[in-house]
Amino acid sequence: MANPLMNLAFQAFAQRSTARLIQHVQQIEQAQETFLRSLLQSHQDTEFGREHKLSEIKTIDQFRLRLPIRPYSAFAPYIQRMAHGEANVLVPDPLIYFNISSGSTGQKKFIPVTARSRRFLSRSSRTAIGFAIKAALRDQRPLGKILFPMSVNPHGQTASGISYAPVSTSDMYLMDGLSRNLLFVHPPEAYQIADTTARYYICLMFALRDPNLRVILATFPILALQMCRQLEEHADSLIQDIEVGQIADWIKLEPQLRERLERKWSAAPRRAAQLRQIYQSYGRLTPQTAWSGLSLMVTARAGTSNFYFEQFPEYFGDLPIFGGIYACSEGNLGVHYDFNTDNAIPAIESTLIEFVPEDQWETDCPKTLMAWELEVGRRYRIVLTNYSGFYRYDLGDVVEIEGFFEQAPLMRFLHRRGGVISASTEKTTEAHVLATMQQLQKIFQVTLGNFCITLPKKDLPAYYLVNIELSPADRLADPEKFLQQFEVIMQSVQKFYAIKRRDQIAPPRLRILPSGSFEILRQRMIQRGISAAQIKFPHVTEDRQWLDGLSIEQEVRLE
Structure with missing residues (x-):
């Protein structure tokens, strides 16, 4: 079957999502009111909903008046009970997973995931894909298979048996098998490799065999650079494996997993000869030399990313960089709309977003502004409400407003509060x-x-x-x-x-x-x-x- 990114029906579907967001940001106040009413109605009979009388709240102003802004610690006791198997606490739906925050800026946080919360998050994901397709068609950059050396292995399970992992891992784990097979250049077994070096190696091995790789996806720019260094370090071994149709003995793989990968692996001597010539000509393998037809890179933009982007030309040349979703473990916050831009449109179909102005950051009960009330050049801290069970959650992300897209502010992420x-x-x-x-x-x-x-x-x-x-x-x-x-x-x-x-x-x-x-x-x-x-x-x-x-x-x- 064809890769769905090249499928005209899929492109049309994603672009309809983009058109719907554009329509909603033209009436952003109404769109956010509608989102909140729908969420409150579905969550009103949860324990949290009954405690806070969500059924009585009809408007955003009432919502802001009735519920205080809260840190994660206010939700943690509820989430702990959910992790132990209690139902209908913050959300009405059964839990299917927990996302966890990285913990690199503080203590780990557990974020509930339900089938409904994933459906809402997928709206902004499809919209971002639609914007990427639109930009690729405009720039005549063909789309195709993706390289994304990500793990799908959960990090553990809660007392009630619910798996948990970072959001990028859980997204891959919960993705249907057909999409995984169609979207990515490497087989699904590659995602099951626990050892990071081995997983990068196997994903690169399958990707190098395909000269028509079009897209590289990395959660953060530093991971893209780590992949490039793996490519440089193991170039000889990778080319040898492509030539002879074997997987190097030194790669750490479980025997059964190795056997399954070897059944899907075969020699490609002509491609190996091509790669060896490139390697000898340049003295190294880089993405821009190994895949001359690359169309784009998808990775996080803004914040600390721009520091690492300064090293990208050495490996990727002038390859366009698309930010995809401005997201965190707790939810989706924004949708990028073009290549090489740090700005994102608020993900108003997935999240109710409030903004705390700088003069309110140190107050006990800060007043918030809505997306249509912001000023260009000002900085704000984000407060979110979504289907993961967060109600006026003080995320701590600091953004700057750099313009408007219709009635929606264009946000550029600066840093997480505490940075x-x-x-x-x-x-x-x-x-x-x-x-x-x-x-x-x-x-x-x-x-x-x-x-x-x-x-x-x-x-x-x-x-x-x-x-x-x-x-x-x-x-x-x-x-x-x-x-x-x-x-x-x-x-x-x-x-x-x-x-x-x-x-x-x-x-x-x-x-x-x-x-x-x-x-x-x-x-x-x-x-x-x-x-x-x-x-x-x-x-x-x-x-x-x-x-x-x-x-x-x-x-x-x-x-």
Whole structure:
């Protein structure tokens, strides 16, 4: 059967979803009122619904007046009971799964998943696909098979036997088998491989055999870069396996799984010869050389993503990057509408979204605005209500409004609340340090493998520790000048840092870490139970033990 992304009926279906969203954002107030009334009606007889008399609420204003904004901790006792098998607590429908948050920015959270909640989330997913198809047709970029080396293995089960895993894993696990077979270039067995290196290898092996791969999908940009490095590291072995029709003995596979994969694997000597010639000509394999007909990459945009995108041209050339869904474990928040844009349209068909303006962030009972009441250039914190059982949940995501699409604001994700550092009271965000480090890379013509700004454990006044790991091929010729420029740029992009530096914050220090340092941090996070597919390195942290145990090649101080 044909790949559904190339199927005209599927394209028409997805584009109808896109057209429906466009129609709804032209009447966004009515659309959000309708969504809320439908949700409250279906949830009014749950325990939470009876406690809060949801049946009496008819409008968004009444909803905001009756229910307070709550953190996850307010929902946790309900969810814990659901995990132990209690029904009709936050949602009326049977649970089929729990999504879990990554835990990289705090304690793990369990998010209920029902068949109904998935149906609503799928609306925004189809809409995003429709926008991607529209952009691909416009740019004459053919669509086809997808490379996505994701696991479908649950991380565990609750006391009542409900499986749980990160949302990307659960989406793959709950996807019907036919779609998996049709959409992806590798067989379904590849998703069952527990070992990350082995799974990447097998997915790359099947993908390399197909010269017409069109789409690469990665949850986060850093995972796309990790895949590229796996491709470089194992190029010889991959080409050999394609040539002879075997799977390398060193790949860690369960015997039964290996046997099933080998039955679906066969030699492709002509393709192997083509890949070997590319490898010899360029001295490496990269996605842009291995698949000359790639049409697009789908991965998270905005936030910390743009830092990693600076490394993409080396591997992907000028391949368009589509943001897909602006989402988190708790739900879908936005829909990207074009290639190479960080802005997203609110996912008003999946979520009721409220926005807390900056002047309300520190108040006990913050007032919210609705999507049609926002101002361009302002920053807001997101509050969501959806079919997963969250009612006015303070997610903590901070977005900036950069324009409007019809009556809907175009949101750009900046950072999760808590992604802030203060040596005094300046509140430097990830957006500030990302802008600074991007300028530094351009000025000094170096590529940073990664970085993180931390604070000293005891020294007062405190100062910024600028911890960087250079890409293996790069060297920083003048570290002291680099640190001086960090100071200049940081003060220009963060006015409160500039003010506090006068007499409350000591001069920053630069620490150059050995190659592989952030890989050590990644392994630590995995050992703490964070899924490899969900790891997000903080670029600022007030955890003063975050880098404990790492070596320091060089430390530089300002005079």
